[in-house]
Amino acid sequence: MDRYIRERLEEYLAGDLGGHERADFERRLADDARAAKLLDELQNSAQLFDTLRLDESEEVELDGGFYARVNQRIEAERQVPFWPAFLQPAMVRKLAFGTLMWLFALGAVTFYSDAAGGVREQHLANHILAEQPPSEDYWVRMGSDLESNRRSMFAVMMASGE
Amino acid sequence: MATMTATFPTTIPADSRTQRKVAYKDTPEADTVRRCQKGDDAAFREIVEKYQGKVFSIIYRIVRNRNDSEDIAQQVFTKIYFSIKGFDFRSSLITWVYKITVNECYDYLRKRKVRKLIYESDMGEDDQRTLENSDRVIEKSLPMDEQSAKRQYLMKLLGRVSEEERMLLIRKEVEGLTVDELSELTGINENTIKVKLFRARQKLVKAAAKLDRAVV
Numbered sequence: 001m002d003r004y005i006r007e008r009l010e011e012y013l014a015g016d017l018g019g020h021e022r023a024d025f026e027r028r029l030a031d032d033a034r035a036a037k038l039l040d041e042l043q044n045s046a047q048l049f050d051t052l053r054l055d056e057s058e059e060v061e062l063d064g065g066f067y068a069r070v071n072q073r074i075e076a077e078r079q080v081p082f083w084p085a086f087l088q089p090a091m092v093r094k095l096a097f098g099t100l101m102w103l104f105a106l107g108a109v110t111f112y113s114d115a116a117g118g119v120r121e122q123h124l125a126n127h128i129l130a131e132q133p134p135s136e137d138y139w140v141r142m143g144s145d146l147e148s149n150r151r152s153m154f155a156v157m158m159a160s161g162e
Numbered sequence: 163m164a165t166m167t168a169t170f171p172t173t174i175p176a177d178s179r180t181q182r183k184v185a186y187k188d189t190p191e192a193d194t195v196r197r198c199q200k201g202d203d204a205a206f207r208e209i210v211e212k213y214q215g216k217v218f219s220i221i222y223r224i225v226r227n228r229n230d231s232e233d234i235a236q237q238v239f240t241k242i243y244f245s246i247k248g249f250d251f252r253s254s255l256i257t258w259v260y261k262i263t264v265n266e267c268y269d270y271l272r273k274r275k276v277r278k279l280i281y282e283s284d285m286g287e288d289d290q291r292t293l294e295n296s297d298r299v300i301e302k303s304l305p306m307d308e309q310s311a312k313r314q315y316l317m318k319l320l321g322r323v324s325e326e327e328r329m330l331l332i333r334k335e336v337e338g339l340t341v342d343e344l345s346e347l348t349g350i351n352e353n354t355i356k357v358k359l360f361r362a363r364q365k366l367v368k369a370a371a372k373l374d375r376a377v378v
Binding site for chain 2: 009041045048049053061062063070154
């Protein structure tokens with residue numbers, strides 16, 4: 001596109017190019033078919049912006065109290081950081097007390113479960129032995145005689161059906 | 163409008179020459195911004211009251227719905243409130259506010275489109291067919307206002323250019339700002355503004371051609 005045309009394009013599109021300059025601009029345009037075509041397209045797209053203009057009849061005033069409504073929205077969106085709450089003295093005391101209680105409870109549970117665990121296992125073993133006394137077939141005795149050991153194992157396997 | 167006698171550059175000059183020296187830090191408005199950055203609510207109120215009309219007007223031109231426009235305007239100022247600490251005075255406050263406003267409008271249009279798609283995807287095939295038929299009936303009985311259709315088309319085209327180009331085009335074409343005024347508000351020199359506008363207009367033409375081909 002002719003440099004002269006490009007320089008004055010914005011003024012021409014805005015309708016600000018005056019008499020002599022406008023005539024000169026259009027004369028040059030008539031000699032440059034490509035520029036004329038491009039300018040035509042630019043004008044068409046520029047006309048689309050008319051759709052964003054408002055009619056004089058259209059009222060575009062905001063209702064009163066807009067600032068208050070903006071403030072409400074800000075308050076709603078404001079993210080208050082939660083960690084400063086933990087630094088309040090009352091909260092620190094509560095946290096310390098809660099932690100101590102929790103440690104005490106944890107210690108008590110651990111102590112009683114250990115003490116009760118040994119007794120419970122012993123009870124279980126006695127209960128199983130009392131219910132099912134081991135059969136004589138299972139009395140495997142291992143000694144230094146390998147042949148005797150093998151026979152014993154064989155007898156156990158035969159007795160259990162494997 | 164100022165007469166432009168400077169030669170038209172074919173390329174955007176290097177950074178040092180694109181910036182127009184505007185002391186945005188020394189304006190009375192900058193003082194308000196600084197107070198606001200320090201957490202002064204009165205300063206924020208000044209900003210809201212100064213720009214609320216302009217912001218609402220821009221949104222309404224794009225969205226054409228009072229309730230939604232008010233909602234978006236609230237969102238714009240909420241965003242300004244939470245991000246004004248990052249405002250670095252490289253442009254005027256209104257340019258920054260304007261960018262946020264136009265971006266929020268695009269966000270709204272995008273969400274509206276997604277909502278419509280989700281709503282339609284939740285429907286069964288029969289419901290979708292019924293909706294399509296009813297849409298056709300509505301289109302026949304109530305053809306979309308030509309202005310609305312053109313506006314939608316324009317918004318699609320503007321979606322294909324950069325944020326800065328979009329802002330320059332809207333301010334130039336809709337608000338009727340001159341190149342000189344745009345230069346003053348953005349801190350970019352006049353020749354660069356002209357180059358940017360020319361490129362943005364060319365992009366719109368290309369986008370329109372592409373969009374029209376896709377429809378045909």
